[in-house]
Amino acid sequence: MALATTLGVTLTGVQGQTVEIQADVAAGVPGLSFTGLADTSVVESRDRMRAAMGNSGVEWPNRKVTLALLPADVRKVGSRFDLAMAVAVLAAAEEIPPVELADTVWLAELGLDGRLRPIRGVLPAIVTARRTGARRVVVAQGNAAEAALIPDIEVRAAGTLRELVAWLRNEDGPPPLACSTDEPPELDGSADLADVAGQTEAKRALEVAAAGGHHLYLVGPPGAGKTMLAERLPGLLPPLDDDAALEVTAVHSVAGRLLDRARLIRRPPLQAPHHTATVPALVGGGTNLARPGAISLAHQGILFLDEAPEFRPAALEALRQPLESGLVVLHRGGGVVSYPARFLLVLAANPCPCGSRGRDCTCAPQARRRYQQRLSGPLLDRVDVRVQVEPVPHADLLGDALRRESTAEIAERVRQARRAATERWAGTTWRVNADVPGAKLRAGPWALPRRVLAPAQASLEQGRLSARGFDRVLRLAWTVADLNGHTVPEPGDVAEALYFRTGQVESWAA
Amino acid sequence: MGGLTGTGPAADGVDPQVLWARAYLSRVSEPANIPVWGFVGDVGPVEAVEAIRTGIAPREVLDATAARRPTADPDADLDAAERAGLRLVVPESADWPHFAMAALEYAGAERLAAYRAGGDGRHRESGEPIPPLALWARGPLELASLGVRSVGIVGSRAATAYGEQVSSEFAFALASAGVVVVSGGAYGIDAAAHRAALTAGGETVLVSAGGLDRPYPPGNATLFARVAEIGLLLSESPPGCAPQRHRFLTRNRLIAALSTGTVIVEAAKRSGARNTAAHCLALQRPLMAVPGPIVSPMSMGCHGLIRGDGGLGPALLVGSAADVLAVVGGAGEGLSDGADTGTVADVRAELDDLDPIARRVYEGLGARRFARPDEIGARGGVSPLEVIRALPLLELAGLVESSDAGFRIARRTRTRST
Numbered sequence: 067m068a069l070a071t072t073l074g075v076t077l078t079g080v081q082g083q084t085v086e087i088q089a090d091v092a093a094g095v096p097g098l099s100f101t102g103l104a105d106t107s108v109v110e111s112r113d114r115m116r117a118a119m120g121n122s123g124v125e126w127p128n129r130k131v132t133l134a135l136l137p138a139d140v141r142k143v144g145s146r147f148d149l150a151m152a153v154a155v156l157a158a159a160e161e162i163p164p165v166e167l168a169d170t171v172w173l174a175e176l177g178l179d180g181r182l183r184p185i186r187g188v189l190p191a192i193v194t195a196r197r198t199g200a201r202r203v204v205v206a207q208g209n210a211a212e213a214a215l216i217p218d219i220e221v222r223a224a225g226t227l228r229e230l231v232a233w234l235r236n237e238d239g240p241p242p243l244a245c246s247t248d249e250p251p252e253l254d255g256s257a258d259l260a261d262v263a264g265q266t267e268a269k270r271a272l273e274v275a276a277a278g279g280h281h282l283y284l285v286g287p288p289g290a291g292k293t294m295l296a297e298r299l300p301g302l303l304p305p306l307d308d309d310a311a312l313e314v315t316a317v318h319s320v321a322g323r324l325l326d327r328a329r330l331i332r333r334p335p336l337q338a339p340h341h342t343a344t345v346p347a348l349v350g351g352g353t354n355l356a357r358p359g360a361i362s363l364a365h366q367g368i369l370f371l372d373e374a375p376e377f378r379p380a381a382l383e384a385l386r387q388p389l390e391s392g393l394v395v396l397h398r399g400g401g402v403v404s405y406p407a408r409f410l411l412v413l414a415a416n417p418c419p420c421g422s423r424g425r426d427c428t429c430a431p432q433a434r435r436r437y438q439q440r441l442s443g444p445l446l447d448r449v450d451v452r453v454q455v456e457p458v459p460h461a462d463l464l465g466d467a468l469r470r471e472s473t474a475e476i477a478e479r480v481r482q483a484r485r486a487a488t489e490r491w492a493g494t495t496w497r498v499n500a501d502v503p504g505a506k507l508r509a510g511p512w513a514l515p516r517r518v519l520a521p522a523q524a525s526l527e528q529g530r531l532s533a534r535g536f537d538r539v540l541r542l543a544w545t546v547a548d549l550n551g552h553t554v555p556e557p558g559d560v561a562e563a564l565y566f567r568t569g570q571v572e573s574w575a576a
Numbered sequence: 577m578g579g580l581t582g583t584g585p586a587a588d589g590v591d592p593q594v595l596w597a598r599a600y601l602s603r604v605s606e607p608a609n610i611p612v613w614g615f616v617g618d619v620g621p622v623e624a625v626e627a628i629r630t631g632i633a634p635r636e637v638l639d640a641t642a643a644r645r646p647t648a649d650p651d652a653d654l655d656a657a658e659r660a661g662l663r664l665v666v667p668e669s670a671d672w673p674h675f676a677m678a679a680l681e682y683a684g685a686e687r688l689a690a691y692r693a694g695g696d697g698r699h700r701e702s703g704e705p706i707p708p709l710a711l712w713a714r715g716p717l718e719l720a721s722l723g724v725r726s727v728g729i730v731g732s733r734a735a736t737a738y739g740e741q742v743s744s745e746f747a748f749a750l751a752s753a754g755v756v757v758v759s760g761g762a763y764g765i766d767a768a769a770h771r772a773a774l775t776a777g778g779e780t781v782l783v784s785a786g787g788l789d790r791p792y793p794p795g796n797a798t799l800f801a802r803v804a805e806i807g808l809l810l811s812e813s814p815p816g817c818a819p820q821r822h823r824f825l826t827r828n829r830l831i832a833a834l835s836t837g838t839v840i841v842e843a844a845k846r847s848g849a850r851n852t853a854a855h856c857l858a859l860q861r862p863l864m865a866v867p868g869p870i871v872s873p874m875s876m877g878c879h880g881l882i883r884g885d886g887g888l889g890p891a892l893l894v895g896s897a898a899d900v901l902a903v904v905g906g907a908g909e910g911l912s913d914g915a916d917t918g919t920v921a922d923v924r925a926e927l928d929d930l931d932p933i934a935r936r937v938y939e940g941l942g943a944r945r946f947a948r949p950d951e952i953g954a955r956g957g958v959s960p961l962e963v964i965r966a967l968p969l970l971e972l973a974g975l976v977e978s979s980d981a982g983f984r985i986a987r988r989t990r991t992r993s994t
Contacts, residue, residue, distance in 0.1 A: 264950045266960030285980070417980055454980055456948050508775060516752070516777065524972045527749050527897065564968035 070157030074150035075191035079403040082194025089154035094130030102135035122180035122228040127159035145175035169201040184208030189319035210244035264458040271453035276302035277483035278545030279498030281411040286455030335367035341376040362405035374413040375440035483548035504537025597621040598710040599650035611636040676723025679859040703826040715808035726756040728835030731765030739842035744772035749897030751778020786819030828852040837862035843877030865891035946982035
């Protein structure tokens, strides 16, 4: 037999595509050639395969070998095809019988010593394999835990090429089934809202943001607890359902973040990039085909930008398109990649560059104004909730006098509120109140009576609220009503919504 | 007489003969024609039409109706109106806006007397101040109610962003306060006013220069349709009539007449809005104008009206919706530095509902030091969440002021008793 075929998977972002690898061994000058848009990193596998075979007790065919990676018009990158190509060559050279190959996908890098090494993005690759009807996947042991997350497909984890050859020659049994590590689900008891004294308004703002999917802006001096609050926001979001968990885990897999302790990500992730982050670090990038950035790793979770005005303007502006579409589309030399990026944005800022406040502030009014204006209108336009966070002044006085609500209690209210919103928007494309366009809430079946809207209208007339701010108040009022168990907002709900919109008019009204 | 059968587009107890005659008149006569109006007033619509059709009417009446007499077909017009959902409202209808038209009747009588005395016989191109012979209407708003609490908001088609913003803000606030907004159907100021009024859930009247089945400009067709759903489309011209230049000028007198007062938002030196202003003054209705940048050509007309250039004006300078409300609203509305408009009064009422809690929140506030909700709640004996829900209302009512450090009792209320 001079021709053999195996299967691999190539990834564009988190989208996989099955690649058919054909090896042809024919008479001629000994050598190896590739066809099918294989880039340098694929061609480099020539030496890895040859050495790995030599060190695994099989012969590299001393003839003319041609490897085709099909479809030929899709660019292939990386070492992920090493094992699939090696097995194809062995079969074409009749070192192994061809029986086990047709419905098996091979996903591993080879070391010179013949060991199988883990690759990035095994999770989406296996999802693709399963979707396209493959029956079995073979991965490196380093990927076993991650690979085992996908049900309904046989996943075997092998340590070495020698092991595989023995199996394929029927000299030994198959490598073991991959099984997930029995790690208990992530527990984060350290970050509970019950630990936060006072700060009722900020806690309520978190609750409202979590319930309605509203982006959040925290303003306050250093040490007021902005980071502490943001870290507690994921705990208020409902755990990810199966589809969302798989989607999120796939992105983290492609980013190479799952290798050690792989498990399905059930808890909404929190990403907190430093303010020196570059555009590629934030939205994704890299040579050839871009890797996911912080915003995609925050998919279905929280993107927390502390010191938001310190981020470079280009990085902040790059957030606008993903905020709009829930998706980031990256154009690179190697093609176009898109990653999911539907996150809840939490911006935090000091009121001024010097970071102190009140009488201690040494900033000129101009400087304060400029500092706030570094966050562009279009970006702030997307942010519904804004709240002032001040250091707790009389922590001892307030401290234990009041029983503080735990994250679990608030999360339960959030869950109920989200369910009310889901029922209300059933049949539309909106999932949370933040998705609903203002115009839909101003007219038609969701318009509120004048009596209820009076506080917002008066604010509009007094210039405390802009027209766009008015729409945001409407959205927030629905969320507040959902949290309070009201089927339709009441005047008090609109008033509370106003609380999270107005305040520093000069820096906010747009 | 023609075969008007069934109920027809206007069934509010009007004699079908009268309706038919008025439909005929609205077709054969240009709007605001002195001789025709005078003749109809003298002999009544049915006899006037008979005289016109048989050629025994006075010569100037026959001259004024000569062009369209051969082709006039009121039955076709009434049918077309019914198909387009229009009704014909005539002075004999219960729905006729007698109150709004009173000023036109009065000015028209004076004008007719002068015309017949031969003093000023020439027909004015800019539109005679006389009532319409009939009005074609579409929309649920009652015509009879107009002129009591309504405001004309007009201005240039080529409005600047400033003009459109002012137009929107005024219309939104006034419509929210229950004032009916009256305007034309043009781009710019007119369209902005209608849109804002509709957004506020208010009622608006769009007076068109052409037939109502032909929205002009066509780009505003959607706006026409929205106005017809909630407010009222009005025109003196029967269905199918093209909007010609002089019809815009005669149309302007209706906007002035149907409005308690008229605001000119933006107008260039030579603008149609000045014509509306002239009608407004001729009807002795309040004329208001919005100032703009002195370098903006689109505000020159307004500044001229405020100065009283060329005998027009002086218009009252208005700088806020509250200023306008003080003119067109009920007694006392909009007077106390803009804080007592309709919705603010609503807020005060709302505060009364919340009274016990709002009062305790208020009591938890400091006079000098700004405090955050947790502290206010602790001092007033209210939960911080209740403080959060009460503070915006207290602030709107002017009882509380805020800074980024928190909230305290507003200075204004500390010096005066509330």
